[in-house]
Amino acid sequence: MNKTTSNLKLSRRDFLKLAAAGSVVTVGGYALYEFAPWLNYESQVTKTWTPSQDSSSADAKLRGLVHFATLAANGHNTQPWKFALKENTIEIHPDFSRQLAAVDPGHRELWISLGCALENLTVAARASGFAPEVTYPDAADFIHIQLKPDTAQSSDLFNAILLRQNTRSEYDGQPVETAAIEQLTLEPGVSLQFITTPAELETTLNYVNQGNLSQYADTAFVDELIAWLRFNKKDAMAVMDGLYSICSGNPEVPRWLGQMFVAGTKPQQQADIDAKKLRSSSGAVLVASTADDKSSWVRTGQVYERLALKMTALNIQSAFLNQPIEVASLRSQFQNAMGMGTFLPQLLVRYGHAPALPRSLRRGVEQVML
Ligand SMILES: Cc1cc2nc3c(=O)[nH]c(=O)nc-3n(C[C@H](O)[C@H](O)[C@H](O)COP(=O)(O)O)c2cc1C
Numbered sequence: 001m002n003k004t005t006s007n008l009k010l011s012r013r014d015f016l017k018l019a020a021a022g023s024v025v026t027v028g029g030y031a032l033y034e035f036a037p038w039l040n041y042e043s044q045v046t047k048t049w050t051p052s053q054d055s056s057s058a059d060a061k062l063r064g065l066v067h068f069a070t071l072a073a074n075g076h077n078t079q080p081w082k083f084a085l086k087e088n089t090i091e092i093h094p095d096f097s098r099q100l101a102a103v104d105p106g107h108r109e110l111w112i113s114l115g116c117a118l119e120n121l122t123v124a125a126r127a128s129g130f131a132p133e134v135t136y137p138d139a140a141d142f143i144h145i146q147l148k149p150d151t152a153q154s155s156d157l158f159n160a161i162l163l164r165q166n167t168r169s170e171y172d173g174q175p176v177e178t179a180a181i182e183q184l185t186l187e188p189g190v191s192l193q194f195i196t197t198p199a200e201l202e203t204t205l206n207y208v209n210q211g212n213l214s215q216y217a218d219t220a221f222v223d224e225l226i227a228w229l230r231f232n233k234k235d236a237m238a239v240m241d242g243l244y245s246i247c248s249g250n251p252e253v254p255r256w257l258g259q260m261f262v263a264g265t266k267p268q269q270q271a272d273i274d275a276k277k278l279r280s281s282s283g284a285v286l287v288a289s290t291a292d293d294k295s296s297w298v299r300t301g302q303v304y305e306r307l308a309l310k311m312t313a314l315n316i317q318s319a320f321l322n323q324p325i326e327v328a329s330l331r332s333q334f335q336n337a338m339g340m341g342t343f344l345p346q347l348l349v350r351y352g353h354a355p356a357l358p359r360s361l362r363r364g365v366e367q368v369m370l
Contacts, residue, residue: 002015014227016179016255025116027249032352034245035232035233035234036234039233041233041236041333044361045238045359048071048240048362049071050226051068052064052067052365058088058113061128062090062147063365064144065090065121065124065128065130066085066090068124069081069083069092069117069118070117071120071162071164071362072113072116072119072301072305073116073119073164073166074112074117074234074287075100075101075109076114076225076228076243077228077361078099078100078241079111079241079362080095080096080098080114081094081095081113082094082113082368082370083369083370084358084369084370085263088146088148089144089145089146090121090145091143091145091370092121092142092145093142093370094107094111094114094141094142096110098110098303100228101224101256102218102220102223103219103221103326104301104326108297108346109302109322109326111137111294111295111298111302112298112301112304112347113301114143115297115298115299115301115303115304115305116304117301118134119301119302119303119306119309120305121145121156122145123158124160124161126150126153127152127153127154127155127158128152129150129152130146130148130149130150131149131150132145132146132147133145133149136202136295136299137298138294138295138334141294143298149187156309156310157309157310157313159313160310163312164309164312165312165356165360166318166320167317167318167354167356167357168248168249168319169355169357170354171280171281171282171350171354172282172351172353172354173280173282173352174282174352175282176282176283176316176351176353178194180310180314181310181311184310187299187302187303189289189302190296190302190303191289192288192307193343194284194285195284195285195338196283200338201278201279204278204284204321204338205278205279205335206337208271208275208278208323208324208348209271209325210240210330211272211322211323211325211326212270212274212323213267213268213271213322214265214323214327214329214330214351215327216267216270216271222262222263222265225262226262226263229243229245229258229259229262230242230243230244231245231252231253231255232253232254233252234247235255239369240259240362240363241361241362243360244361246357246358247359249357266346274321274323275314277350281351282352282353283350283351283352284321284349285307285348285349285351286338286345286346286347286349287300287307287345288300288340288343288345289346289348290344291344297346299345300347304346304347304349307349315353316353317351317352317353317356318352319350320349321349322348323348325345325348326348
């Protein structure tokens with residue numbers, strides 16, 4: 001054996017040291033890859049939620065309004081919208097490539113999401129000196145908003161657009177004064193039904209439980225949910241959509257671990273988690289409509305977003321528990337149990353007090369233009 005070869009030969013101890021060092025580098029590299037410390041989520045959130053200061057042209061002003069629209073609530077943060085700008089008009093179109101086929105096969109929640117965007121847009125338009133005139137998508141497959149010059153009218157709803165969020169944590173169980181919310185202006189054919197008595201809340205809970213048991217036993221629902229979950233900031237910031245764990249009060253984990261965890265969630269576990277959340281809330285409110293068509297869904301979205309903005313302005317937190325409405329076989333039973341007559345339940349929202357959670361991301365205006 002020559003000297004060079006013998007020098008390269010590792011002792012067993014050296015080999016173990018090298019293997020250990022290699023593992024540390026691999027695990028460290030993996031952790032860096034998964035948790036990407038160089039990505040700053042906070043600054044991305046700030047960028048998402050800071051309005052444009054550019055009002056140098058008519059086009060820039062309309063783009064500023066579109067930005068406010070994109071900050072609205074929307075199912076699974078799919079942002080299922082596209083916007084078109086024409087002279088003095090903005091159109092909101094559905095983006096069916098972002099549909100939720102399992103949880104929303106009839107596109108009901110997709111059109112509600114467009115209604116939420118419409119509400120932000122019209123509130124922002126009034127604050128910017130426009131009178132918006134809305135044409136609903138009864139015949140056409142989009143929403144048309146004509147903007148006429150008017151005196152600027154700022155409002156508590158406008159100021160709340162940049163602060164609104166779905167706060168999915170447990171609340172503090174303290175009562176909330178709803179008199180100011182009950183005065184909210186509604187849209188034709190849309191109603192709000194407040195659920196405040198312990199008996200009504202228990203009936204509601206029974207249906208939320210049944211909804212959870214049904215949804216978490218359905219692999220199509222769970223697979224779709226996983227596809228829109230963003231388990232760490234690297235995943236969230238790569239696409240700027242979806243449900244990022246920390247925005248729901250959950251920890252940041254590698255995708256494989258999060259997927260395994262959600263896929264293994266027992267329906268009863270989810271039901272227990274949501275039961276605690278509803279019991280910690282001060283009350284709940286049903287948004288309902290007289291019809292189940294595109295225009296009624298858009299109007300439902302407007303009323304919901306208005307409600308969410310009003311609650312934000314009053315420092316009240318809210319989040320959805322839509323399970324008994326999303327599960328088709330439960331919807332009319334729930335409607336009857338809640339004594340809603342001919343009003344169809346569209347959304348179920350709980351409210352109360354809790355600290356704010358981190359806010360979610362949105363794609364930029366350029367990415368949502370037709
Ligand atoms: C029609 C519709 C249905 C929704 N359904 C649920 C739901 O069942 N559970 C939930 O936690 N959030 C639900 N959301 C809230 C969205 O996930 C949320 O708006 C989106 O992730 C963006 O987050 P943000 O509202 O905090 O900005 C729904 C929103 C809309 C508009």
